[in-house]
Amino acid sequence: MKQFIAFVKKEFYHIFRDRRTMLILLGMPVVQIILFGFAITTEVRNVRMGVLDPSNDEITRKIIDRLDASEYFNVTSLYHTPKEVEKAFGKGDIDMAIVFTDRFTDRLYTGEACVQLIADATDPNMATTQTNYASGVIAAAGKELLPPGINTAGLTPDIKLLYNPQMKSAYNFVPGVMGLILMLICAMMTSISIVREKETGTMEVLLVSPMKPLFIILAKAVPYFVLSFVNLITILLLSVFVLNVPIAGSLFWLVVVSLLFIFVSLALGLLFSSITRTQVAAMLASGLVLLMPTMILSGMIFPIESMPLFLQWISDIIPARWYIQAIRKLMIEGVSVVFVVKEIGILSLMAVVLITISFKKFKHRLA
Structure with a gap:
């Protein structure tokens, strides 16, 4: 019995000493209850x-x-x-x-x-x-x-x-699923891939090669850019031929906006890789910063106008919100690209800011 109690104490000590575990155990429920309690609502407001x-x-x-x-x-x-x-x-x-x-x-x-x-x-x-x-x-x-x-x-x-007189739900969730998949593939997987190199010590081996660190990081990001583009094409094909959701607007601008969003997501992945040292930390950061806010606060499922004002402010800094908003206009409403200039401008600004911060911090960490 004493050995059992000793092992129980040891496990408690391990948990208390691990800040990431404590954050998951204590911080995640707080974040979830706040987001689900305030954002998930079927009421009509504003x-x-x-x-x-x-x-x-x-x-x-x-x-x-x-x-x-x-x-x-x-x-x-x-x-x-x-x-x-x-x-x-x-x-x-x-x-x-x-x-x-x-x-x-x-x-x-x-x-x-x-x-x-x-x-x-x-x-x-x-x-x-x-x-x-x-x-x-x-x-x-x-x-x-x-x-x-x-x-x-x-x-x-x-x-x-x-725009949707038949009241098909696919018209609503297809743009949201596009934003969620592209965000997770680009940001989460890119950050984990690079952090894995840092965690195992192989990133230092790559950095001593003749290639500049900037090109090493870009080389690791390119495959995810290509995979995300393939995912985009797959989603569009399934939307049109399986779900019968037409592309009412310009396919060219739809792809352009999607590529811009992919670039923003890759920049986010690089930022996570620069501020984390382990894959667990990268997964935690991706889950907290990307997964839940993208699903709940981006307008993917629930209307932003019905949320409290402080959650609406948070949604303004979520890239998926502006991407989903632009895709709904281009794909479902079929409007001209003139009506999505605001969304394109915000995503472009996010791309410049994120990529600048990411590369500066990354070179500082691995110099």
């Missing part, structure tokens, strides 16, 4: 709504005020033509639009009034939830605003779903 109201009468204004006053919707823009609404969806300025017929109040009494809700269905589950919430607010407002005996059929919204 939906950006545009309004097309040619009548601009008392009832339509009160309905718009009710929507804006609710915790679910923020009326951000007023439009005058359907083309303006279409352009706003293309730019990503709004998530939903409400459209009233002209002379809405007068036509309510004749039964000719109509209200339409237009939602971005690239995320079909969220689009359904948003339209259901808005329909409930409109119906409740109609009961309060209209006198008894008036037909409220004109306040039953006509639902229009953009």
Whole structure:
């Protein structure tokens, strides 16, 4: 019994002395409970709504005020033509639009009034939830605003779903899976491969060769770049021919943005390899910094707008967020590359910053 207790004590000592193990045991649950508790939610919050109201009468204004006053919707823009609404969806300025017929109040009494809700269905589950919430607010407002005996059929919204009218879930998860796979293949595997060389002592052998350290690191990163490109082609082929998800936009710009994201992911892998000394540490860093935030905070599964403000700030520095956002626009919505300039600019900036820091720290560590 004494030997058993001695071994138990010894194991405790090993765990307490290993900071990485302590971080996994104590730090990981804290991170998970915070992320899952705040980010994973099916509630609708802060939906950006545009309004097309040619009548601009008392009832339509009160309905718009009710929507804006609710915790679910923020009326951000007023439009005058359907083309303006279409352009706003293309730019990503709004998530939903409400459209009233002209002379809405007068036509309510004749039964000719109509209200339409237009939602971005690239995320079909969220689009359904948003339209259901808005329909409930409109119906409740109609009961309060209209006198008894008036037909409220004109306040039953006509639902229009953009980009994904069939409500196929594949339209939503394919861009997210692309971002997750490319990130993990490039960043995680690259960092582990280089750290393995450092851990076994063979990296020093490579560094004394005539080749410069910069080219040694690039030579180790190139295979993962090629494999990631193969993965990209495979995902696109499966998406089109198996999942029936069409590439509505430019295939050329889709590939260009994907290659840029692969470069950003490789730079992240080099950064992890420069700040870690063991494969366990590299796996831990990759899991904490890449896997969970990419799945939860990138907009892959859950809408960023529904998260608390501090988690939205964190999502801004996650490369996968901007890549998934750009791919949804190019692949699903089929918009011009002009509408993804912001995402391309942010990814380019991340690539420059990460690759600069990575190479400087790497040469400093292995000089």
